[in-house]
Amino acid sequence: MNKQSLIILAVVVVVLGGIFLFASDKPQQKEVKSERTNREVALTCDPEMAQGFHIHPVLEIVINGEKIEVPANIGVGPTCMTVLHTHTPDGVIHVESPEVRDFSLSDFFAVWEQPFSKDEILTYKADAMHRVRITVDGKEVDTYENTVLKDGERIVITYETI
Secondary structure, rough: OHHHHHHHHHHHHHHHHHHHHHHOOOOOOOOOOOOOOOOHHHOOOEOOOOEEEEEEEEEEEEEEEEEOOOOOOOOOOOOEEEEEOOOOOEEEEEEEOOOOOOOOOHHHHHHHHOOOOOOEEEEEEOOOEEEEEEEEEEEEOOOOHHEEOOOEEEEEEEEEEE
16 A cells, blocks of 8 residues: 555544544434324323433513513423423423424423414414414414424514504
């Protein structure tokens, strides 16, 4: 082998080694899926913290210009927690699932036992004078209750006068 071939081989080995180290350094998301629906998984009360899938979207609700607190301990019971839950009243939704899933806002509102759709948020209903809007990271979307929860995203639901 000549000197140029050895240099190329060394570079390839270093690059492949770096890729391997980078890939193995990332937290692994468990790709197991059961036959249960997303809603069934979301509502499961687990006495142990699931570590297969763990993300933290942030939810903010604004009603007629006033920020409404997303309560602490949604989905937290005396002996277990649901896959979707809160710990603090800052809107951080903890998604801690044994399975990687595309959980949606409708799953979270089901855990919270509160209504949410394009026509309603909590006890506020859209009508000729009011509408419900939703933005994800500042961009308006039309997915409403079907909005998929993603790590670090800021979801703002607004009920406002037209």
